[in-house]
Amino acid sequence: MPRFSLIVPCFKVQGFLRECLDSVLRQSFGDFELIAVDDCSPDGCGAILDEYAERDPRVKVLHLPENVGLGRARNAGMPEATGDYLFFLDSDDTLTPGALRAVADRLAEADEPDVLVFDYARTHWWGGTRRNALAQVLAEAGAGTFTAAGYPRILDLLMVVWNKVYRREFVAEHGFAFPPGYYEDTPWTFPVMLSARRIAVLDRICLNYRQRRQGNILSTTSRKHFDIHDQYERAFAFVAERPELAHWRPYLHRKMGEHCLDILGKPDRLPAADKAEFFRRTAEMFRRHRPQGAPVDGEVAALTGSWAGYLLRRQAARAGREAARRADRMRRTAAARARAGWAGLHAYRPLDENLVVYSASSHRGVLGDPAAVYAAAREIAPWLRGVWVVRDAETAARLPPGVEHVIVGSRRHLEVAARAKFFVNDVNWPGTPAKRPGSVHIHTHQGTPLKYLGADLLDKPGARLGFDVPRMLRRADRWDYSLVANRHSELVWERAYPCHFTSVRTGSPRNDVLVNGGPCDFRERHGIPADHTVVLYAPTRRDYRRGGHVDRIDLARFAADLGEGRTLVVRLHPSLAGGPARGLGLAELARRGIVVDATDEPRPADVLLAADALVTDYSSIMFDYANLDRPVVVHADDWPSFTASRGAYLDITAEPPGHVVRSYRELSWVFASGAWRDEESARLRADFRERFCEFDDGRAAERVVRALLLGGAMPGPAIRVPGQASAPDALTSA
Template sequence: MPRFSLIVPCFKVQGFLRECLDSVLGQSFGDFELIAVDDCSPDGCGAILDEYAERDPRVTVLHLPENVGLGRARNAGVPHATGDYLFFLDSDDTFTPGALRAVADRLAESADPDVLVFDYARTYWWGGTRRNVLAHVLAEAGADTFTAAEHPEILDLLMVVWNKVYRREFVAEGGFEFPPGYYEDTPWTFPVMLSARRIATLDRICLNYRQRRQGNILSTTSRKHFDIHDQYERVFAFVAERPELAHWRPYLHRKMGEHCLDILAKPDRLPPGDKAEFFRRTAEMFRRHRPEGAAVDGEAAVLEGSWTGYRLRRQLVGAGRETARRAVQARRAAAGRARTGWASLHTHRPLDENLVVYSASSHRGLLGDPAAVYAMAREIAPQLRGVWVVRDAETAAQLPAGVEHVVVGSRRYLEVTARAKFFVNDVNWPGTLAKRPGSVHIHTHQGTPLKYAGADLRDKPGARLGFDVPQMLRRADRWDHSLVANRHSELVWERAYPCHFGSVRSGSPRNDVLVAGGSSDFRERHGIPADHTVVLYAPTRRDYRRSGHVDRIDLARFAADLGEGHTLVVRLHPSLASGPARGMGLAELARRGIVIDATDEAHVADVLLAADALVTDYSSIMFDYANLDRPVVVHADDWPAFTASRGAYFDITAEPPGHVSRTYRELARLFASGAWRDEESTRLRADFRTRFCEYDDGRAAERVVRTLLLGERLPDAEPPRIPGQPATRNALTSA
């Protein structure tokens, strides 16, 4: 008996069917049967299914003699299922890699619940990917099983059949089946979810929900949308036959009203001449199923009135929205004029010689090099007033107590940026910020460059998607000083940003703590045993994928292969932190304690100090980590694709900071054999440190504060050097 029976109904999807089937048959978990139902499709679906069945014994094909529709096609596959769990997959959607293994593991962990709800992502025809906006409901449900009554938020998720798996015996005992019609998921999902005694969740994206350019069948204009009434009648009948579910009637009553009104409100669902009839049928049904004593409020309350009243309300709402929109535009214009006037007023005042404005990572808080400079300035130059620019009130609330800040675009922001003598940032300031004569802009960058940046992206259209190179260079024209940690960076920045700044051989301020061997409480906070070897995996984003995320390593397998006495820590690229990348498995693995997710750690130095080894691909984090003189492994399995799409200033596989792996087997072997920390690794790391940690001596932040903010000259006659390096010109002056 297989673990899963996957039922895939097919009708007029020949362009997507192979991708769907390949996503199933290519899963690492193979204990399943695939029952494909050819719903008398007039295109080539039947032939495609037969082709797959011939070469894979797990595939069974049912050819229906006539077209019966999606719901009944699913029903046709159920009697042939022998698996523990039923999995209904639409034939234009796809599984994500590792999805079945993740579902199987979660089912085992939760002791075979009646229903398991997992996450999905919408994938758009133009290449975009968007995770389910209610994914947090899955995480908040926790590890234990529950009923819908115990966690009703589970019903807020999209009420469809394909984001769940169902224990086959539970389905048989409940007699659940799909009715004919347009909205066949409704009378399946509500009865199933309300009846389930044990529901579990999986906070992982297991399915890509394809968003076709012309929408799905429910997006078409048709009288078939009247089917929603019959489907809710089936739901109400199901509840009426089960007294134990009577308490759900008010919820279903409201849900039905809101669902029908949503259909009515969409301009492309119902023929214009049918809208009045649809409203009247909905209102009649709403009144007939209203539970005794139930209050009617919210959006559904309009169904207590007439069609004329509804139309008038819609017109008034529309007019009100237009009036509100114009009012907002007027207020914004007036506020803009006021802000411009306010800023202009302050530009006529002298610069404040002690005012330093800081920002990091597009105003995300106290981070990186600017934070290190700020901390040092507070220590050795208390007369300097440091003000941080943050993007919103939420970010401001996360700042440490006592940190002065302004929100970008506010009047206070305009005031301090008009008066500040110094500006310290690791990305460019907004184009609206005008550089006053006498002000000093210090650009810290965000690490040593391996990937192409700035003007070098002109021949890399994928990497500069949405990136305006001329605008970026106009903003870089405001730089006075560019901080560098090595001569490689100095040459690259002067080429990538052909502007009038001077290069300052200061070292990277954020790396001072690494050079000094600072302390970190990361292990203690995450409960990592003191004797464990901590391996940090820190991949970068990919420009050849629109989402930027590509799973290069099976994290669960890597954690297992590292073995006892090891802890795998994962830190995604900051640009992927709020996207679907974590939902592809990282969040669930972290919940289960298989890995530690350090993506949200505000201070990356804490993570680096806790790590005994770094595994990365092409992330600039390797240049920072090299200051710790600890082993690094470069996993370069897609180096040709990466360099073709993004470009690189040198071949990291030829000049690496440690061993290079090009396949997962090579990576696993490096750690299994201990080669990751052998003499060759040490030699490669030493050469790398000599070249790229050239000016990092633990005094970079002090050097920046004293020379660039205070105008002092340190007594050092020579720039900071790694032992064995030849002497160079003074690090305290701009190139």
């Protein structure tokens, strides 16, 4: 008996069908049967299914003699199913890699629930991917099982059949089946979810929900949308026949009203001549099924009135929204003029010689090199007033106690920007305000460059999609000083940013803590045993894939292959932290304790200090980590693709900080054999440190404060010389 029976109805999807089938048959978890139902499709679907059935014994094909529609095609597949769980997959959608393994593991962990709800992402025809907007409902559900009454928020999710798997015996016990019609998911999903005694969730994107350019069948203009009434009648009948579900009647009543009004409110669903009839049918049904004493408020209150009243309410609502938008535009325009005037007024005042304005990572908080300079300035020159620019009130609330800050765009921000003598940032400041004569802009960058940057992106159109290079260079024209940690960075930045700044060999301030050491409670906070070897995996983004995320390795497999006594810590690129990347498995693996997710750690140095080894691909974090003189493994399985799309200033596979692997098999062997920390690894690391940690001697932040903020003499960086601990070297500037 297989673990899963995947039932895939097919009708006029020949252009997408192979991708769907391949996404199932290439799963790492193979204990399933695929029951493909050819719903008398007039195109090539039937032939494609037969071709796959000949190649793979797990595929069984049913050819229906006539077209019966999506719901009844699913019904045709159910009697053929022998698996523990039913999985209804639409034939233009796809499973994500590792989805079935993740579902199987979660089912075992939850001890065979009746229903398991998993997450999905919308994949748009133009290439964009967006995770389910209500994914937090899954994240907050917990690891146990529950009923819909115990966690009613589960019903806020999209009420469709394909974001769940169902225990086959549970389905058979209740006799669940799909009715004919347009909205066949409604009378299946509500009865199933309300009847289930044990529901579990999987906070992982297991399915890509294809968003076609012309929409799905439910987005067409047709009288078929009247089918929604019959389907809700079935749902109401199901509840009425079961007294134990009577308390759900108010919920179902309101949901029906909201659903029907949503259809009515969309301009492309119903023919204009049919809208009044649709409203009247909905209102009659709403009145007939209203439970005694059930409140009627909000949008559904329109169903207690007439069609004319509904139209008047909609017109009034539209007029109100338009008036609010006009008022908001006027307020914003007036506020912008007031702020500009306020900033202009302060621009005539003298610069404040002791005012330093800081920002990091596009105003995301006290982070990186600017944070290290700020800390050094408070210790060395406490009379300097440091003010941080942050993006919003939420970011401000997360700042350490006692940090003075302003919110970007506010009047206070414009005031300090107009008066400040010094500006310290690791990315470019916005276009306004203009740089005043006498002010000093210090650009720290965000690490040693491996990937093309700045003007070098002009011949890489894919990498600079949406990135305005000329505008970026105009902003870089405000730089006075560019901090460098090695001569490689100095040469790259003077080429990539052809502007009038001075390169200063200070080292990277944020790396001072790596060189000098310091307290780190990362292991304790994440419950990592003191005797464990911590392996940090820190991949970078890919410019050849929209969205930037590409799964290079199976994290669960890697964590298992590392073996006992080792903990895998994962830190995604910051630009991927808020996208679907974590939902493709990382969040769920972290919840189960298989890996530690360090993506949200505000101080990367804490993660690096806790790690005994680093596995990365082409992330600049390797240059920082080299200061710790600990093993590095470069996973370069797509190096040609990466360099072709983004470009690289050096061949990291020829000048690596440690062993280079080009497949998962090689990566696993490096750790299993102990080669990750052998003599060759140490030799490669020493050569790499000599070149790229050249000016990082633990005093970078002090140099910036003493020389650039206070105007004193620049302490020379300690240059690493082979065979010697360190040697002083005088500062040279470009």
